[in-house]
Amino acid sequence: MEKIKNRMFALFFAIIIFLWIIWSSIWTEVQFGPVNAPGWPYFDPFHITLFIIVLGLLYEFYRPSLDFTYNKNKRWTASGIFLLAVAVIVVVAIMFLEIDEPEQNILGSRTFEYPLGSGQIHVWPNLLWEFLSVFCMETVSLSLLFGIIFMTKSIPDKSKSYKIMLIGAIAFELFFLFLGFYLPFFITGVGQGNLSKLTRVELLTTYWFHWDFWSELVILVGAILLLKTQIHGILRFFMNKKFLQS
Numbered sequence: 572m573e574k575i576k577n578r579m580f581a582l583f584f585a586i587i588i589f590l591w592i593i594w595s596s597i598w599t600e601v602q603f604g605p606v607n608a609p610g611w612p613y614f615d616p617f618h619i620t621l622f623i624i625v626l627g628l629l630y631e632f633y634r635p636s637l638d639f640t641y642n643k644n645k646r647w648t649a650s651g652i653f654l655l656a657v658a659v660i661v662v663v664a665i666m667f668l669e670i671d672e673p674e675q676n677i678l679g680s681r682t683f684e685y686p687l688g689s690g691q692i693h694v695w696p697n698l699l700w701e702f703l704s705v706f707c708m709e710t711v712s713l714s715l716l717f718g719i720i721f722m723t724k725s726i727p728d729k730s731k732s733y734k735i736m737l738i739g740a741i742a743f744e745l746f747f748l749f750l751g752f753y754l755p756f757f758i759t760g761v762g763q764g765n766l767s768k769l770t771r772v773e774l775l776t777t778y779w780f781h782w783d784f785w786s787e788l789v790i791l792v793g794a795i796l797l798l799k800t801q802i803h804g805i806l807r808f809f810m811n812k813k814f815l816q817s
Contacts, residue, residue, distance in 0.1 A: 574635035576639060577631060577632075577635030577636075577637050577639070578631075578632050578635060580631075580637070580639075580719075581628045581629070581631035581632040581635070581637075581732070582628075582632050584628050584712065584715075584716050585625050585628035585629055585632065587706070587707050587712045588621055588624060588625050588628070588707070588709075588712050588713075588716075589625050590703060590707045591621070591703070591707040591708060591709060591712060592613070592618050592621050592622060592625070594703040594704070594707060595617075595618070595708075596611065596612030596613070596618075597685060598703070598704050599764070600685070600686065600687065601683050601684075601685050601687070602765075603764060603765065604687055605686075605687065616742075616746060616747045616751070617743075617747050620739055620742040620743035620746070620747055621709065621739070621743060622739075623735065623736075623738060623739030623742060623743075624713075624716075624735075624736050624739035624740060624743070625739075626735055626739070627732045627733070627734075627735030627736035627737075627738075627739060628732065628736065630731060630732040630735055631730075631732035631733075631736075634731070634732065635732075636725075636729065636730035636731060636732055636733070637720065637723065637725045637730055637732065637733060638723055638724045638725045638726075638729070638730070639723050639724075639725070640723060640724040641722060641723065641724075642721075642722055642723055642724045647721045647722060647793075648722055650718075650721045650722075650789055650793055651717075651718045651719065651720075651721040651722035652718070652722075653718075653785075653786075653789060654714040654715070654717055654718030654721065654786055654789060654790070655714065655715065655718040655719070657710070657711075657714045657718075657782050657785070657786040658710075658711045658714040658715045658718065660782060661705065661708075661710055661711050661714075661782055662705060662706060662711060665701070665705045666701040666702075666705040666706065670778075671779075675697055676697060677697055677698055677701060678697070678698065679697050680694050680695065680696060680697060681694070681695050681696075681697045681700045682694050683695075709743070710782065710783050710786060710787075713740065713743075713786075713787075713790055714786045714790070716736075717740065717790050717793065717794075720733065720736075721793055726797065727797050727798055727801070728800070733797075734798070734801075737794040737797055737798050738798070740790055740791070740794045741791065741794045741795060741798070744787050744788075744790055744791035744794070745791060748787055749787075749791065752764070752766060753784070756771075756774070757771065762774075
């Protein structure tokens, strides 16, 4: 089968990220309670932007175009290694060492109530819970995905699937996280979701903030740099249109 490596790669990450799309709404409500947001749980910006990345992966499965030749560029190699390191650190620390929940054991069971207040108690193997909640989580799955691709010679000009993934990544990181969560929090000090009970100082001294923030920043900057030609074209189009209308 031609391009089997590409198809296996695309299918693996499409499944992992799609599992997070499905599981994240349940995980969020178990951790923080019911969410009252437009489009929740699957037609909100969080899930829609992730689904764009999944569409890019599915297109890669359908029409492989990624070039997995190693890219010797030091900047992209460093970016890839950093993202892969973040993924490994998060999986080891949270999934296996359970530094956030010392009472849990990866080989034990986890009891949780869902929906909250319903009295419905579920008992799962903790390995399954942590696989869905940590390995599939966007911090790990996106760091692994782009950590690998950034170190290859794949470019969006020659890979439509990569271009779709990068567009989804920019939409997710910029519009949902940075403009939706980080910037408002740093300006007002009032956060949402898992930031809602933290002050700025508390956030900056929280270990998970740094692996989330810096990995997301590297992905965002990398995606923008890879799509800079297309972004410049779009900006010129709108600027020219505005100039002609004036």
